Amino acid sequence: MNIPDKVINRLTLYHYILEEYTNDFISSTILANMLHIDNSQVRKDIKYLQNTGKCRVGYDVEVLKSSIERTLGFQKNLNAVIIGAGNYGSALAKYDSFNNYGLNISAMLDNNPLKINKTVNGKKIYDINKLDDVIKDFDVKMAILTVPKEEAQIISSKLEDIGIKYIWNFTPCVLKVSNKVKVCNENLIGSFLQFTRHNQEGINE
């Protein structure tokens, strides 16, 4: 089944809520209020899970949680490397929750001799010149790009040549790649501006 991006995003938020939720059942209205969205939207999202609720009671929390996990594939593992062992890369290497959601960080790479062969949270840092080998040895499908933006395009082209499938781009840089590679831009500046540009209407003083 094809689940729209926005629905996937909301499903993960429902999952966060359910993890903290102590009752056995939860209604669409409660979930909706916590996220400031419409309750019929919650019910529609849940329909994608082929999950069924109970009138007058709501949804079984455990069942709902595990059907989100099953549908979004929290259990299937995808191997990734982090390219760039700076703070951002290290922060992501230490983000252990990734494992619970199907993302396995196999290794890191950097060009700094002082960092090579060190580890961050148990992930070894390899020489960027070994990129090709590391990707093959660990069966890596995704590269997480946290290099300085000057280097982003060069690395991205290399990754494409090696045949990587996914590039998760944390640099403020639009990568030129063919349509064999999927790029996801984590655009912090964009988020910041979206967030703060809306002073105009809404809750200002």
Place this chain on the structure above:
Amino acid sequence: MNIPDKVINRLTLYHYILEEYTNDFISSTILANMLHIDNSQVRKDIKYLQNTGKCRVGYDVEVLKSSIERTLGFQKNLNAVIIGAGNYGSALAKYDSFNNYGLNISAMLDNNPLKINKTVNGKKIYDINKLDDVIKDFDVKMAILTVPKEEAQIISSKLEDIGIKYIWNFTPCVLKVSNKVKVCNENLIGSFLQFTRHNQEGINE
């Protein structure tokens, strides 16, 4: 004028491209192809800038760049603190480009005595118990939340009491706040799943 979120996001991507672009003029088709979107969408987005192009030539790169900067308010400064001086917080503290887009990191806060009074990239780390003072002293409008998720809700409630306006939430946690506070969730898990869930259709082998 009220610019939709998606447009704001694309405008920042255009800006990234323009920064690297060496010609004097650029057409909507070139921008569109780089982002794999429709060229009439690019022209519509640019209309929000009240910028005008030239038939047969395209848009003046410098003019376009500065009208994006003006419209999105890259020059107005908003003060923020980073709460949680771990790797993620430190990575953000070192992300100097924020300054070019109107975000000024005034200080950091943490509860670890070993970190307090140290600095990261010139930003001093204050005791989290001084939160109230720091926010007032630096005229802080935004808190960037990079604490462990167990602490996220407690800090978030404190921030609301103090009267903070924006919480940029990097924790995998849905915060309960009143509508006086705006929360922006940087949902990494959600992005990851959106990104990789789409094996089904598209470019798989």
Place this chain on the structure above:
DNA sequence: TAGATTGTTAATCGATTAACAATC
């Protein structure tokens, strides 16, 4: 001139919200 490109309108598509019968 011929042709490339903008600016803009109309058509399409998708996502959100409203409404309500069915259920327990």
Place this chain on the structure above:
DNA sequence: TAGATTGTTAATCGATTAACAATC
């Protein structure tokens, strides 16, 4: 039973794409 909640359809809203006249 009365009332709360789901499941689902219809209505609305917004975003994207298609089309094309106007321009230089």
